[in-house]
Amino acid sequence: MSTEIKLSQSTAIRLEQARGKGMPEDQILQAIKAKDVAAFDAVSEEHYRYDDFISYADEHGENLEAAVQEGYRITFNTRGGLGIWIEKAFGLQPERDFTVGEGIVTGLKLKPEQAELLAKRLASNWVITDSRDVPEGQELTLKLRALVYATSGPSRSDIR
Numbered sequence: 001m002s003t004e005i006k007l008s009q010s011t012a013i014r015l016e017q018a019r020g021k022g023m024p025e026d027q028i029l030q031a032i033k034a035k036d037v038a039a040f041d042a043v044s045e046e047h048y049r050y051d052d053f054i055s056y057a058d059e060h061g062e063n064l065e066a067a068v069q070e071g072y073r074i075t076f077n078t079r080g081g082l083g084i085w086i087e088k089a090f091g092l093q094p095e096r097d098f099t100v101g102e103g104i105v106t107g108l109k110l111k112p113e114q115a116e117l118l119a120k121r122l123a124s125n126w127v128i129t130d131s132r133d134v135p136e137g138q139e140l141t142l143k144l145r146a147l148v149y150a151t152s153g154p155s156r157s158d159i160r
Contacts, residue, residue, distance in 0.1 A: 015072075083105065089114075090110065
């Protein structure tokens with residue numbers, strides 16, 4: 001039985017950034033195995049550098065090799081971080097391709113395989129609350145799990 005690989009939001013964003021900028025999987029794996037941070041220089045951005053990418057993963061028990069090869073789930077998503085992850089993973093732009101609000105992401109149109117990948121990667125503090133078929137594939141609404149329960153759970157008058 002395999003266990004689910006967990007990555008921090010920051011690590012996941014950097015991994016998807018490398019993929020999105022065209023770094024081949026074998027090169028990513030080779031850099032991780034060699035602990036060669038410089039191999040990521042070509043995909044580095046001002047706010048998303050790789051200086052501590054490998055050392056952070058090592059210190060926090062994140063198995064980068066397995067995450068690249070088998071997939072992963074993000075441990076916790078902030079609303080801003082989720083928007084950035086979606087941008088890096090699917091090449092979409094916030095406010096143009098989807099909207100990030102307080103505890104909600106709306107208008108996210110993904111191909112079926114992308115929607116499936118999102119469901120596998122999404123941290124457990126978020127849920128997909130709505131999915132409808134559109135020409136592009138699926139249009140999804142994501143909500144913070146706590147807000148879903150707050151609006152669908154028992155009302156204060158029910159709790160005595």
